[in-house]
Amino acid sequence: MIPMMLVKFLLAMLPIIWLIVALSRLKMPSHTACLSALAITAVLALAIWKLSPVNTAAAALEGSLNALWPICLVIVAALFTYNLTLKTGAMEQIKKMLAGISNDKRVLTLIIGWGFGNFMEGMAGFGTAVAIPASMLAGIGMNPINAVVACLVVNSTPTAFGSVGVPTTVLSTVTDLEHITMAGYIALIQCILTFISPFIMVYIIGGGKKAFKGMLPMLLTASLSFTLPWFFVARYLGPELPDIIGSICSILCMIAASRIFKTDSDKEYLIETSGQGDLKNQKSSSAAKVSITPKEGVKAWAPFILIFILLTLTSTICPPINNLIKPIKSSFLIYPGEGGKPLAFSWINTPGVMIFISAFIGGIIQGAGIADIIGVFCGTLKKYWKTIVTICAVLAIAKIMTYSGMIKDIAEMLVKATGPVYPFVSPLIGVLGAFITGSGTSTCVLFGELQKETAQQLGLNVYWITAANVFGAGIGKMVCPQGIAIGTGAVNEVGSESKVLGAVFKYFIFYALLAGVICLAGSFIFKI
Template sequence: MDLFTATTDAVGGSAGLSALVALIPLVTFFVMLLAVKARAHTSALAALTAAVLVAWLAFGMPLELALLSGTQGAAFGAFPIVWIIVMALWFYELTVRSGRFEDLRRTFDRIGGGDLRIQAILIAFCFGGLLEALAGFGAPVAITATMIMALGVKPLRAAVTVLLANTAPVAFGALAIPITTAGTLTGEDPAHIGAIVGHQAPFVAVLVPFILLWILDGVRGLRDAWLAALVIGVSFGVAQWWSATHFSYELTDIVACLVSLGAAVLLLKAWRPRGARRFKERLGLPVGEAEAGEPLRPVRVWMALLPYLVVVGVFAVGKLWTLGADVPRALAATDLKVPWPVISERIVTAEGTPIAGATYTFSWLSSPGTMLFAAGLIVAVAYTLFSEGGRYRLGIPTALAQIWVCAHRMRWAALTIVAVLALAYVMNFSGQTVSVGVYLASLGGVFAFLSPVLGWLGTAVTGSDTSANALFSNLQHTAATNAGIDPNLLLAANTSGGVVGKMISPQSLAIAATAVRMEGQESEIFKRVLPWSLGLLLIICALVFLQSTVLAWMIP
């Protein structure tokens, strides 16, 4: 039985040349997407083919192992990723089919002071951040994109808005799993890593609401509603810093989202942004209803908000509840761990032990997708029983039928996600991804500046900050130790860099495109978000470099 061990200098014995060749699959994807203007799933399949060929011909991985690596990635892409996203879309569709979404729109209209720009920020940034804190894995983008588009924001603008909003919360997403992963793999205290991330991510958080205003309404939006952006961004950033440093890094995003939402509500009781009516007119929306003050009874408000109260409650129990019974532990105990055939036996580390990533976990009950399904069933029952004389009656059969409708609607996005995850696994198992990281780490002292790039790259490839930390945490730790830099700083930098890489991930692009019904136009979304991703990455790189030198006092 032939064993395979990935090396980082497989091409000509050179780390630099290996890193250059390893970039071929990624270059293939973006060239196909932008230059050839192929659809995302076609681009992803082309990049996957390139990754298999590079693994086989350049990195010396047996062809059958390269192909089997891709099958494990495809399985992970199908479940839990695609499962989560289908459930997220289905969950939103329940509110539409029940007729409650119009009430939800009017409720956010009240909360946002009648200004669609503020509503969009509250939904994408605050509410989306809360979903990221509890679920992650694409659910926030899928849910908030559909909500914002339903408010009247154009599809492309809605997609770009939610992708930009899904940045600062990502570091602490899904109960800070990315940070916990980094600590577990390196033996460092994840609470300390989280505290450092809490001194980096807030700088992005403060900027994001201003960027969202610019995307939504340009200079006019900034001029009219800058105070709301400032209050939302600063309150989120301060709460993020406080919770990560002094309270709980796992609950950081939950605290930050609730604080920023509360701060916005208090602000809007005493202040109203200008230009709200003119913005609606520019979108071609009616402007008389909200101003007329048509009564919206409290019961309708609560029923409109019910789905999102339920989803927060279900995730809170499934992820946090430990009183009397440890629910998260009980759910995790049902996970089925399956050593991937052949891969788990033939791909080994330099020490000759099987690699950790060769085990596929089928989290059928603990998956966020299953929790969304449970929340959806609760909502469907509630909307069936409390239909106010049949006006909002949904019906269980109608609700369940929408699952197939949502699955069929995102079939091409699902293919893209499956192909991208297959690509990521081939690149990871063959050594392509790590070879790029090792080369960057070899650049010496300047690596403090470049370290966030690894997190950015890893998240862009996999669509997950957790996966980026799994890929590069040990590398960051070793490079920092050799360079005389605090390892926790670079572990935090990997996490913070990843948050601005998620928006350009093919997985995220496919999810956003599907949510706003722009399937096949992922390249248009990518061109809009790429400059923002690179600009924010530069800010994080500069911040980390300064924290490793003149701003070292900032590190807790």
């Protein structure tokens, strides 16, 4: 029995192993690697797991449709928003405004990547927390690969409360565990990595520990101003608001701190703006730094302000509007086999639609004509079709592996092999799910009940172990192909996926191992 379990485990791992080899060793383009992995997955499902051809095709179709709506919708909307700000010149205005806050790359990285990125994760999720901040960081002159890596790393812990708490809410639903209690355990298990994430981000952008020089007050401000409200909101209010309230507090505190604490910058950490030269030569004149009026500033930020307003008004924070538009959806049964459930398409109450509306209105405010907006949209689709193909292929792989039983065989082998040290492995199962699906929510659906049942069998705290699942899911998103594709697409580095994977991998290993140690220590040392 054990040998057969091992054989099936190894066979089920083949698509994952192939993706790792294809991306990191063979340097294949992401869309090619994922399409070939899809073919391998389909063959295995047909030949070994005896999934019928009809069900295999249906599973792939369901995954692709789920990828297109809402995931690719959000990604295209985010990229369209950014490209439109380039077209209207708003991004250059934003760069000037940011230079008015600070001319230090490290400070701007914290404000945009940490503060604004966490806000986007809390409000929208689905890749926006990587796509928009990374594109903004690259747009103000930072190394695009480092920008993507930094955003992928710090997007790990906010995942649990992303999209107004959807992953945690889903986890509570599938495990039948109380959602506020669950949110408190998730905040507890993630608080250490959440606190150190701004330090890691500056380390990445600044090229090592030398980047910490003169930055300790800003780093502590960034960490504490997010982590403290984030923790207490999760503990006492539940999963919907931690990322949102934490990020708003953090952004305001960091802007204030940048006025109080002067960082010790040299040329290496100064940004440049088009036609204005080195900002080091502009310190003597605040007018040289910021030459735009408040009205122009609001105009430049209009799409992002509208994104905040619309996502807030249509979220569960505003029940009257949310309840009005939430029922506007369609459901279709795509997969006819065992375990198949209707696939729901929310036509209005989805982040991508709100982002598109915000971008369109924001573009009009910024002076773009209808022809300009349509042109930018078509150009975005043309430029990023490979990213769309990659994401569709990955979700198709995930659905085939789930319906065929491949995912279950992988997880069960890990449980059997680990026994007493299962708490260390528990977040790693979440890592696996997110690597395949690219989604914290999907990972909770895949493995939530498995984690709960295993915890009960081993006499462990079910809240702690199930919290480890979504903890690991956030970490796994660092290296999932679709997440990397989102990042490279956002910074105009399509084809550089292998570079990003190589750069982010060491941080992924560090986070994954530390997550395992935290979960193990919590179970057996602190008796949580």
